[in-house]
Amino acid sequence: MGLLGFGKDGLGKGMDFNRPEDFYLKMAANIVFGEKADGSDSVPEADEREMEIFVNARRHLDRSVFDLQKWQNACGSRYFRKVAYILNRGGRFQDYGKSYDGEQLKNKYGRLINMYCEKVAKSKNSMTGKPYLGLAGYLPISDCLGRPVEDEKEGYDMHLITYREISQCKSRTVTNYWLSGLLPENFILVNTQDAVRMGLKDSSSVRVFSKSNTEGVYDLKNGKKIPMIGRIKVTEGIRPGIVAFSLGHGNWATGASDVAIDGLLIKGDPRRGKGVHLNAAMRIDPYLKNTCLLDLVGGSVSFYDSKVKLVKV
Structure with missing residues (x-):
């Protein structure tokens, strides 16, 4: 159809977009890279044993679904073993020991959480004409x-x-x-x-x-x-x-x-x-x-x- 963003060089020079994994595995590569520009926050690479598990877990799939070389090309050889590392685990997870700072969660919300919702408080129940509660509250099971x-x-x-x-x-x-x-x-x-x-x-x-x-x-x-x-x-x-x-x-x-x-x-x-x-x-x-x-x-x-x-x- 000649649409931009698809086919040869669809995702940039040298990055073809012909298969779903051409897009999705790049998203996985973003996850493994982490949030630091120097890559110091990236996950480890899968070792040989893990790669064996990764490949064997997909051995029943048709090549139209899983082609090892095409998957590697999709996310790049630099990141492929790292992608395998997180796919084997079903995602990227922080070490438990890094989750807490003393007795408090280490990854806290960094901004204000509004417990009052003005939009809700200014809205009315169309059945009763009464305003909704703009704060958290307990309401018994009720009809309209x-x-x-x-x-x-x-x-x-x-x-x-x-x-x-x-x-x-x-x-x-x-x-x-x-x-x-x-x-x-x-x-x-x-x-x-x-x-x-x-x-x-x-x-x-x-x-x-x-x-x-x-x-x-x-x-x-x-x-x-x-x-x-x-x-x-x-x-x-x-x-x-x-x-x-x-x-x-x-x-x-x-x-x-x-x-x-x-x-x-x-x-x-x-x-x-x-x-x-x-x-x-x-x-x-x-x-x-x-x-x-x-x-x-x-x-x-x-x-x-x-x-x-x-x-x-």
Whole structure:
């Protein structure tokens, strides 16, 4: 297409831009070089053993993805072993011993942190007409009118939250079978105390209900309903009273189910439908009635304010 900044000498004389690594590995080289102009802040070079690990970890990749010589050319022979050093470690990290100055963090914020947000304080809740709080504060779980939502009084005693697994962070990543192989399905995480109280153990199946979803199903609005049933994983890594599920699993589309296109049946792959998704259990705003609870200041979904009930199945 003849666009500037691409192809031969796209990044400067002698620096072609033909492949993704031509750009990204130069960014990695910037990281390894450090912040001092003389290079004294750069990381060590990977030794022969580390280079062996670096190459062997990519031996399964096609040359269109990993070509050792092209990677070396992309960041320059001067920095290639240093780039390998940080990629082997997943990034550049400061030595623990350099992190603290006595009992205080060594890398402090160098400027003023404003705890008061004037823009927020001058804005008003369009539903109530009242100004927002410009300072940090605690607000109970509420609907858009500021009325408390207290579903725990009706038996929904578990606080539902979400998180992302690094290997399956989006619904679309289930199509990547290398990633799916690391974690074929997700789990519903509960603390040991809650598991004992409810008679649950690893791999127990539970159905999730909420005040907004008393059937415990995902209604696809096409005549099909999917029960919100998932397997338990007991952990000390979550607070008692909390239940968590990771996003990215529990798909019914994205090739997980059969679909007909112009009369041709495309069979679904059951691997893509494993696990559970609990968005449908999240609390509906009792005033709006057609959307979830909201973070009114940020204008987004309130992902951490729903109370649910787990029933063993």
